[in-house]
Every structure is written in C-alpha cells, then in structure tokens.
Amino acid sequence: MRHSRRDFIQTLSAPLLAMPFLAMSEKHQKYEGPILRVAIMGLGNYGTRVAEAMKSCKKAKLVGVISGTPSKIKSWQAKYQIPEKNCYNYQDFDKIRDNPDIDAVYVITPNALHRDQVIRVAKAGKHVICEKPMSVNAADAQQMVDACKRAKVKLLVGYRMHFEPKTLEIIRMRKAGEFGKVLFFQGLSGFQIGDPTQWRLKKELSGGGAMMDIGIYSVNGSRYMIGEDPVWVTAQEVKTNKEKFREGIDETITFQLGFPGGAVASCLSTYTMNNLDRFFLNGEKGYAEMQPSTGYGPILGHTHKGELVYPHVAHQTFQMDEMAGIILEGKEPIVPVDGGEGLKDMKIIDAIYKAVQTGKKESVYL
C-alpha cells in the first residue's frame, strides 16, 4: 500500500490515539513527500543526540554542520556523509544564504549565543530551529522573533514534549474536560549537575542556572498542561553551594504561577537533586501524573482513568519530522512551538528572576 502526499498528511492528522501505531506501521513504507534539509549549529552532546535521532527521520535529514572545531566537522562529515560545501564555521556561516541545499539550521549552542546566531541565520534566509531556552531573556527573544518575521523565515523552539504522545493525550483529555476545571499543576524539574567548569555554570554563556536549563520544562509544562498563560509569578531562591553556583547562576528556585482561570502552579527548578522529573495536573474531576515527564527516555504517566499506554517514540526523531511538517507543509502543531511561545517562557523566566530579587508577586504580561 502506498500513500499519496495528500493521504500521508491526512494520516498524520488522524486522531492522536492512532498516531504512534501508524508511525510504526508506516516505518517500512516509502515516504515521497518533501524533506527538510537541516544543518546543525553546535556539535556538542545534544547536537550529537539530535543527529543520531535524525537518522530515523522520514521528513528531515541532516545535511550540514556549523562548528568552530574543524576536527568535529571532519568526524561529522564522515559519520553523516556531509559534503564539504555544507560545512561552515562561526565566522562564515552567513554564506549559508547561497546554499540551496540547506532549508533550516538547528541552533544548539550555549544559550547566550542563540540571539545573534538565530538572527544571522534568519538574515541568511534559512528557517531556524532554536534549542531551548530560546535566549537568556525576553528582550533577546523579542529581537529573534522580529528578525525571523522580517526575514520571512520560520522560528521554532526545540521543546520536544509538544510532540510526545502521552503529553498530547493529557492535553487532549484536558481540552475535552475530562479533568473538569483544572486547579493545580506541579512541576519538579532537576538534576545534579556535574563538572563545575562547564558552560552551563558560566553566566555569560548560560544566562542563568538551573532555571534556564531544566526549570524551563516546568515553566513551559505549566502552560501546556493547564492550557492558559500565567498572570503572576512568585519565586524563592535557595543556594547551598555558592562556589559552584556563583552570582547569576541559580541552584534551586521554587516558583509559583497564577493562572486567569484560578489554577495555580507550584514548581521546583534545581541543579542539586537527581532525577527530579515529575508533572502533576489536578482538576475538579480527575488528575494526570507523569514521571518521567520531560526526560529523553520513555515518558511514564497515568491519569484517574489509568495508565497512559502509548509506545515510546524517540523525542528528537519525532520532533524533527513534525517540525519538517510545520516548516514545509504549514502543518499546525497541537501545541504551538514557535518563537512567540519561546518568548512567553522567557518573559516568565524574567519575572521569576525578578520575583526572586524583589521577593514580591510579579505580574506577567504575555
């Protein structure tokens, strides 16, 4: 059995319940639609994970690299059959404008570099996928959104969870009213960070500590789980190790978000507790619980109706295929993953940092 492109798109729009199973049964079918040709900027750990995951993509393909390390470029060329003409460094990547064989660049570099790099990619006329956090503050994120709009390119943020089937099933249930009025969300996001010399612990590269890196999952999660945007935040910081976590690098922050419908979110962001990856959504009629909720491995979850039994999908594979659909086919994702959404999270994080400083309830305008 073969699908026309139209059939294929319709298949992908089929009810969520069927999605992962269809994806599996389609594995051995030939895909004939358009392919998103991607260059990865930043060949570190996460870049490598994305490259490996993309081997299984049907609609996206790794075709180029941008790196400051020639030896890395060489090894990636060999590993992923990347032609010399699709290799760039941080000085010359504006020339990607003249390369018709690259559609989009996935920026996977330290947070503080995202703004300028995304803007340069946009100016070069290529679509941009930017790893989270989108930037180090809302002002930068706004510039990025504006630049991509001006350049008429798409800007997407690498939030994997918006494509994860168990997450999407909870969102479907919430929209269908199966939890009743949603009243509470709890997100616990944390891990024990290792090497104290890594860029994530340098303010000038990371823009912040655990909140930028892992707490952002609870920030973003509170919005897609509750289905609203918060109107106020409060936050409290605790620091037990001032040598490892210096000025501007948050170790542990508890934060609360108030939503217009009366729901409240109570969250934890930390670099000192391992394997903290829990979401809990509570409504008047039911609840959902996920643990792990945002990790790279299988997401496990249950609701008042029972266990969520969708098979695991490799998040990065799924994300890149779905983003190809968004960029090339104008597909509308169930939860938005564009720059505007990333900007909202940066505004919330700005407000959380401000609330830590002022000790007061800070309004958020999204």
Next chain:
Amino acid sequence: MRHSRRDFIQTLSAPLLAMPFLAMSEKHQKYEGPILRVAIMGLGNYGTRVAEAMKSCKKAKLVGVISGTPSKIKSWQAKYQIPEKNCYNYQDFDKIRDNPDIDAVYVITPNALHRDQVIRVAKAGKHVICEKPMSVNAADAQQMVDACKRAKVKLLVGYRMHFEPKTLEIIRMRKAGEFGKVLFFQGLSGFQIGDPTQWRLKKELSGGGAMMDIGIYSVNGSRYMIGEDPVWVTAQEVKTNKEKFREGIDETITFQLGFPGGAVASCLSTYTMNNLDRFFLNGEKGYAEMQPSTGYGPILGHTHKGELVYPHVAHQTFQMDEMAGIILEGKEPIVPVDGGEGLKDMKIIDAIYKAVQTGKKESVYL
C-alpha cells in the same frame, strides 16, 4: 507468656521495625500496666471516630464525656458504658477537678474554642489532649502552653502521624542519613469541602480555612520529615469561590518554607481538590514518598529502597495508647507531640497568613 510492666515498656521501646508486629502478637495478652482514663469533649464526627478507635486501646479508656447536647450524652453513655457522674456540659466541666476517675480530657471541639477549654481543663488539674489545630493563632497557643505548665499537667496535640509506623520509618532513615542531605519536601494537603454551612467555614469558629484544617498536615509534616524548623515562609492565596470561602476562610494557599540546612518545602493547602494527600521528601542520596500520607486509612509509602511494608494500625488507637504512655509513664515519643510543638505550627501558620497579606518573605522564629 506474660510481661511485667517493666518488660512491657521495654518491648514498646524496641526497634521500630518490630513494633507493629509485636503490637499484633500482644493483642491477646493481658495488659497489666496503668490505664489512661479519658473524657472526650465534643461528641461530633471526629470525637466519635476517636471513641470507636479507643475500644481497641490497651492503655487508654474512654470513661467520660463533655457535651452541650444532652441527647448525645445519653447515647454515648449507653454505647460506651459511661457513668452519669463522668458526664459534663460546657458550663459545669470545671467540676471535673473533683472527679478522681478521669485523668485526661481530649478536646475535640471547633478550633476557636480550644484555647479557653484547654485552659479550663488545665485549671481543673487534668491532662489535656487537644485536637489539631491546637488553636487559631500562636498567641492563643502560647497561653495554652503557659496554663498547662502552671497547672503542671501535660498538654499533647492530636497529630496522629507522629505514631504512624511508615512515617516513623522514614524519620528513622532520615536520621540515619539514608537520604543524604535533605533538600526538598513537598506536601500536598487538600480535599473538597462539602456543606457550606459547617463550622469549618465560619471564621469565628475555625479561625481560618483549609490551612487550619488540612494544610496544617503539610506544615507539621515538613518539620518532621525534614527534621528541622523553618526560618522563613512565603505564601500565595488563590480563591475561586468567594461565596463559599468568605473573608478569613482560605480556600487554596501555596506556601514555601525555608530551612536552616538549605532544604526548602513547597506545599499546597486546599479545600477545592479531592484526595490530595501526598508527601515527598528528597535528599542527595535518596527519597521517600507517601500517598496517602496523613489520611485516616492505611498510609502507603515507598523510598528509593522500596516499598514500606508495615501493616496498617488504626491511627487513633495507636495515638491514644502512645499518649497514655507519655502521660502516665513519662515515655518520650520519637517526634514530640506536646503543646510546644503545636505552638510552633501555629507560629508558622500565623506567618503564612501574614505572607499572604504582605506578599513578602516572612521570618519565623520558633
């Protein structure tokens, strides 16, 4: 096999692991030690629950009642074989001073009445067990502590959990360092309150809303789980139903407590979400989780080492036997349950309410 009183006391001091099993095997053995003769003040739902549970006590016995409703007194007399001379009303119960057959009074009345009733019982020279919350604010609690001290009677607060075997096993593990440095506690305490006309929703009787009634479990739990007293609190209130939850009756409050060792507690107190009864303690080396954590039924819990497998004990039965040991034998409980401990919780709750008003971090001095 029979135990002397001394042997029996030593048996009860045996390692916790063996405790519930011993209690079961001793069920059919004759107890020969002293018996705490208790009068219950307030014959409502919870008073009835305590009375029923006391039927299984070995060291405590219901012998008297204090009530404003003559028909209730009559039915309790019949049900529990209570002699006329051990029955009092709210006007004449000071005469209990002249009754040599009552050792202690368990005050189970609306919160705002506790202060005066406890002080009157103390002045009558009887030991007092006071249901939680001990009072409606710290100033009242302090007066109660002072009055009992002056009268040289014991004052205990009816926190059941301090005697619950799974709870105590987690406390033992924490003291033994099995969780490593304790960094985080989460307590979610709530239920959907029914009848809008009940005394719990009247400020003049309850002194407050969900926080006084159910949130206090997370307040108290944060202290016995972490093993420290907090030094600051922050709190945020959300009210979705201003008719049911009037001025001074809190519906939903999220609150955070900071501890001197660097741990932070993030808690929820609510009257709008059902079956919210979860504790989570997280340390550098391990964790403990309980759900339910404070309900009347079986407590369920596990740690990084596995499930906690102690058999269920009827909390109120266990509490009353253990309190008899504290009052009559000077037994030291693993976690203090005296008026001073109740006072600490009232100071924290005062600070939580203040933090809701000021929107600021409030210091706590315990």
